Amino acid sequence: MQEIVHELISHITSIPNEERPYLVAIDGLSGAGKTTFVKKLDHELKNQKYQTFIFHMDNHIVEKNSRYLTGNEEWYEYYYLQWDVNLLTSILFERLHQNCRMLNLPFYDKENDDHSIKPVMIEPESVVLIEGIFLQRKEWRNFFDFTIFIDCPRNVRFERVLKRDQYIGNYEAIQSKYKRRYWPGEDYYVSTVSPKERANIVIQSVNT
Numbered sequence: 001m002q003e004i005v006h007e008l009i010s011h012i013t014s015i016p017n018e019e020r021p022y023l024v025a026i027d028g029l030s031g032a033g034k035t036t037f038v039k040k041l042d043h044e045l046k047n048q049k050y051q052t053f054i055f056h057m058d059n060h061i062v063e064k065n066s067r068y069l070t071g072n073e074e075w076y077e078y079y080y081l082q083w084d085v086n087l088l089t090s091i092l093f094e095r096l097h098q099n100c101r102m103l104n105l106p107f108y109d110k111e112n113d114d115h116s117i118k119p120v121m122i123e124p125e126s127v128v129l130i131e132g133i134f135l136q137r138k139e140w141r142n143f144f145d146f147t148i149f150i151d152c153p154r155n156v157r158f159e160r161v162l163k164r165d166q167y168i169g170n171y172e173a174i175q176s177k178y179k180r181r182y183w184p185g186e187d188y189y190v191s192t193v194s195p196k197e198r199a200n201i202v203i204q205s206v207n208t
Contacts, residue, residue, distance in 0.1 A: 004148070004201060005044045011146050011200070012127065020099040021053075021122055023143055026131040027195055028150035029186045030178075031157030031164070033205045037150055038131040050127050053120075057132025060088060061108050063115070075184030085139050093143040099124050133186070136195045149199035154183070156205075 012022055026041070028034045038054055045052050060083060061067070067081045087106075095103055101122055106115040122128065136147060161174065168174045189195065196202050 001040055001044055004203070005041070005048065007201065008041075008045075008146055008148075009048060009050075015145065019124055021096055021124060021126045021128045022145050023093075023096060024127060024129050025135040025141075025144040025147040026129060026150065027133070027135040027147060027199065028152065028205075029133060029154075029157060029189075030182055031160035032150040032152040033160075034131045034133075034150055037148075037203070037205075038129050041148075042129055045127055045129075051123055051125060052127045052129060053122055055092070055128065055130045055132075057083065057088075057130065057135070059107050060092075060105060063108075064113050073184075074181035075188060078181050078185035079134060079188055085137070089139055093140060096122065096128060097143060134189050134193075136193050136198050137189070138193070141193075141198065147199045148201045148203060149195050150203045150205050151196060152205040 008024065015022075024041075026034050026038045035056070042052050042054055062082065062084055066084075067077050070077055070081060072081070091105060092103065101124065103120040103122060104117050105120055107118050108115055130144075135141070135144070136149075141147070158175075158178065161178070162171065165174055168177055
């Protein structure tokens with residue numbers, strides 16, 4: 001982690017001051033360990049006296065009727081419809097680049113399957129850590145100043161999601177959904193975007 005933080009800070013200090021937050025992507029496929037990693041990175045940056053803010057992209061997905069049973073293949077629903085890409089481009093990424101301190105963002109309530117709009121304050125000198133899958137899609141990748149991709153074998157990631165995604169059902173139900181929806185969407189992302197090759201740093205994660 002120290003080497004990663006050192007490289008990131010070197011990059012932050014080497015670029016001109018654009019008077020806007022510095023955007024870091026923590027990218028990776030399902031179960032790669034993105035959430036755990038971003039917490040550690042946030043802690044280390046705070047130790048170095050950086051002001052940070054974390055966005056979890058899964059907090060901003062759309063309602064179920066916009067991403068399920070749409071008539072499209074399930075992988076397509078996951079990759080293209082899970083988030084309102086154009087909306088988040090305009091109200092999150094573009095506004096961060098415009099140095100808007102106040103963002104009004106839709107936060108998804110899983111229990112009620114709806115959204116509430118919440119204000120988020122971002123200071124211009126902040127390091128903004130954005131954690132999620134598919135962050136290097138063509139609509140978003142150029143907004144990031146630095147990208148970290150967490151690489152992890154599928155079998156290890158699946159062992160993790162078995163524990164995390166028990167709301168789906170038993171082993172067979174979870175495996176079936178991943179085969180139908182999540183893994184094909186991830187395969188499409190890897191084959192069309194090449195996220196490992198585009199990232200500034202690739203972290204090999206194999207720990208369970």
